[in-house]
Amino acid sequence: MNFDRIPMSRRNLLKTAGIGLLAGGATTACSNQEKKTAPAGIIGKDGKRVLPWSNWSGNQNCQPNERWVPKNEEQLLDAIRGANQNIRAVGSGHSFSGLVPTDQTLLSLARLRGIENVNPETMEADVWAGTRLSQIGKKLWKHDMSMLNMSDIDTQAFGGALATSTHGTGKDLGTLSTQVTQLRIADAAGNITECSANNNADLFNAARNNLGALGIVTKARIKTDKAYYLKEHSWMMSKDEGLERAEELRDKHRHYEMYALPHGDYMLGISLDKVEEKDIPTEPPKASGDAYEAFRLLSNVIDYAPFLRAWLVNMGASGVEPETRYGKSWEIYGNLRDIRFNEMEYTVPAEVGPQCLREILDTIEKQNIPVVFPIEARYIKGDDVWLSPFYQRDGFAISCHNFHDKDYKKYFAAIEPIFWKYDGRPHWGKIHSLDANEFAARYDRFEDFKRIRQEMDPDGRFLNDHLRYTLGV
Template sequence: MNFDRIPLSRRQLLKSAGLGMLAGSVATNSGCSSQPPAKAPVGIINSAGKRVLPWSNWSGNQNCQPMDRWVPRHEDQLLEAIRSVNHSSVNNSSNTSHSIRCVGSGHSFSGLVPTDQTLLSLARLRGIENVNPETMEADVWAGTRLSQLGKKLWQHDMSMINLSDIDTQAFGGAVATSTHGTGKNLGSISTHMTQMRFANAAGDIVECSASNNSDLFYAGGNNLGALGVLTKARIKTDKAYYLKEHSWMMSEEEGLARAAELRDQHRHYEMFALPHSDYMLGVAIDKIDPADIPAEPPANSGDAYEAFRTLSNVIDYLPFMRSWLVNLGAGGVEPETRYGKSWEIFGNLRDILFNEMEYTVPAEVGPQCLAEILATIKKKNIPVVFPIEARYVKGDDFWLSPFYQRDGFSISCHNFHDKDYKEYFAAIEPIFWKYDGRPHWGKIHTLNAAELAARYERFDDFLKVRQEMDPQGRFLNAHLRHTLGV
C-alpha cells in the first residue's frame, strides 16, 4: 500500500481511528473494568415473576442486573410507580433503601446508572410541546433524544442554540451531566433551560425556574439524577439556521498558539490533537445564509478505512514506528468544508466504541494544560493514538456544573473500549488537577466526595437540596453515595 499520501476528511479521521489504531498493551490497575462482559447473562426472574434483562452502557464498561425495569407511558404512571415504592416501604422496613436510577442512552462512562434494584427509562416520555414562536421557547420531555430534538424544532422553524457533537443522548441525561458543545459565548445544554419539572421521592411534581424555587433550579442544571426524576423542561431556542463547518490540519505548535484567536473568530471552535504526532485538527463552525451555500457543495475526500486498518496493523507489530506513521497519516488530511441545517452539522456519528475521561480547566490555561498532556503521552510513551478533543464553553451558574462561574476549556481523552484505559488516564488525571480541573460527572474520574467538594463551592448546597427532594436516598446508588459523600 502507498503511504505517500492518504487523503482523509475530518470525519473519516475521527471514525476510522476506531478501527484499532492502537499499539501495545496497557497495564491493569484498580477501578472498574474497561472490558465489556464476554457474554451477557439472560437476566433474572424477579419477585413478580417477570424476566428482567441486564443492562450495559454504550461502551460496556458499566454493567448491572436490576431487579426491575420501569418504562412509564406517561408522567402520571411514573408518579404512581414512585408512590408504590414508598407504600411498599411503609409495610416492609427492609425495603427502605430501594434504589431507583434513571437511564437514558447509556453514554455515561462513570457509575451513575448501575443499580441492582430499579432501572428507570423515560424513553416513552419524549417529544416537544407548547412550542411558542413568539418567545422562541418549547417544552421538551426528558426522554427525547438530542438527535430528534433538532429535527422536531426545525419543523417549527426553530433550532437549538447549541448541541453536543454526540447527539444520541436523552435530553434528561444531557441536563443531568452538563452535556455541552463548544463556543466562547455558548454554554452547556442546561443553560438553554428556563424552567424544569421534577418528580421527587414522594411522587410529587416540583417545578422550578431561576425566579421560582431557584435553589432547585440551580441544583437541577447538573442534577446527576440524584434530585428525583427530571420529566420535562422549557428551553430557549434560536430561529432555524444553517451552518458552515470548515476543518483543516495544522501543526500542534500553531494549534496551541492560535487557540484563543480562533475561538474568538468563530461561533464554534474546537481542536482535535493527535497523540504522538506533530499535528492538530481545527474545526470552525459558523452560521451561514442558506443563499450562500454552494449549489454543489464540495464532496468529502476519499475513504480511509483500509488505510487505517493497514496503519493499525503496522503499529501493532512495530510500535516504535507509531509516531512516524501517525504523522504520515495526519499529514495527508485535507481541508474539508460542509454545509447543512444546524442539527445536521452539530451531530457526528460515533459508532466506534470508546471510554472517556473529560475535565474542564479555566479557559485561560486550557492550551497550556493540553500541551502538557500531549508532552506526557510522548514522554511516557503511552500507547494511545485516539484524538484528544478540546473545546471552549461559556460559564454558567449551575452548582455542580464544570463551568460554574468560569469559562471553561474542556479536554476529552479517549481510549478504545476493548483497550485498558487505566494507565493512560492515571497518567493524565493529575495534570487536570494541577490546572484546577473539574471532572465531567458522566466520564471516568477517581475523585471522592471531599475532593469534589473542594472543586465545587456549592457542593454542600446541592446536598441540602438533594436531602429535601429525596430524604431516604431513593435516587442514589453506590457510585453517587461515594462521590456525594451520602
C-alpha cells in the same frame, strides 16, 4: 475493512500510500480480551425475566431486579409512590462513570419523549426528558427554530444530557443546561415540583445538573434561536501552531475546537459559523462515516509495529486536506459514532487550557503511552449551575479517549493528576477518581446541592453506590 466507509479528507489519516496495505493484515488485532457472553438475566419480583444493562462502551453494567418504562408522567408518579426500593434513571447509556448501575429498579423515560408548546414568539419549547437530542433539532426546524447549541454526539436522552451538563463548544455559548428556563421534577414521594430562576430558584440551579440524585426530571422548557445554517471548516496544522493560535481562533469563530494527535506533530482545527442559506453551495454533501474509524484501523496497525507509532501518525496527518461542509444547524452539530470508546474529560480554566493540553501531549510522549485516539479540546462559556464544570468560569474542556477494548486505566491514571494541577473539574458522566471531599473543594455550592438533595430525597432512594461515594452520603 471497507475503505469506502472511511470518511474523506480530514478524517482519513490512512490515505497515505502503503499504510492501507499494512493495515489490511492488521484488522483482526482489535483486542486481547475474550468475548463475553451476556447473561440471560434474572427472574424479577413480578416473575418476569429482567435483562441486564450495559452502557454504550461496555465499561459499566448491572443486573437490576426490575425495569420500569412508564408510558406517561402519571404512570411514573404512581410507580414512584408504590416503590419500596431504590431507583436509578437511565438515558441512552452514554455516560462512562458509575451514575446508572443498580441492582434494584432501573428506570427508562424512553416513552416520555417529544416536543410540546413550541412558541415562535417567545422562542421557547417544552422537551420531554426521554427525547433524543437528534430529535429536538428536527422538530424545532419545522417551526423555523433551532437549538442555541448542541453536543457533537446527538444520541443522548435530553434528561441525561441535562443531568451531566453535556455541552458543545463556543466561547459565548454554554452547556445544554443553560438553555433551560423551567423544569418539572418528580421527588421521592412521587410529587411534581416546577422550578425556574424565579420559582424555587435553589432547586432550579441544582437540578440543571442533577446527576439523577434529586429526583426524576420529566420535562424542561428551553430557549431557542431562529433556524440557522452552519458552515463547518476543518484543516490540519502543526501542533505548535494550534496551541499558539487557540485563543485567536476561538475568538474568530462562533464555535471552535481542536483535535490533537498523540505522538504526532499535528492538530486538526474545526470551526463552525452561521451562514445564510443563499450562500450554501448547491452541490450535495459527500457521504461521511465514523470520524474515528481510521484511528481504529491505525491503532490496530500500531499493535503490530509500535515503534512506528509517531511516524504513522505524522505520515497520515500530513496528507489531510481542508474540508468544508454546510447544512442545517442540527445536521452539522451531530456526528456519527460507530466506534466505541471510553472517555475522561476535565474542564480547566479557559486561560490555561492550551498549556494543560500541551503538558498532556508531552506526558503521553515521554511515558510512551500507547494511544493514538485524538484528544478533543473545546472552549465553553461559564454559567451559574451549581455542579456544572463551568460554574462561574469560562472553561476549556479536554476529552481523552481510548477504544473500548483497549486498556484506558493506565492512560487516564497518568494524565488525571495533570488536570488537578490546573484546577480541573471532571465531567460527571465521564471517568474520574474523585470523591466527595475533592468535589467539595472544587465547587462552592456543593453543600447546597447536598441540602437540596436531602430535601427532595431524604431516604436516598435515587442514589446508588457511585453517587453515595461522590456526594458523601
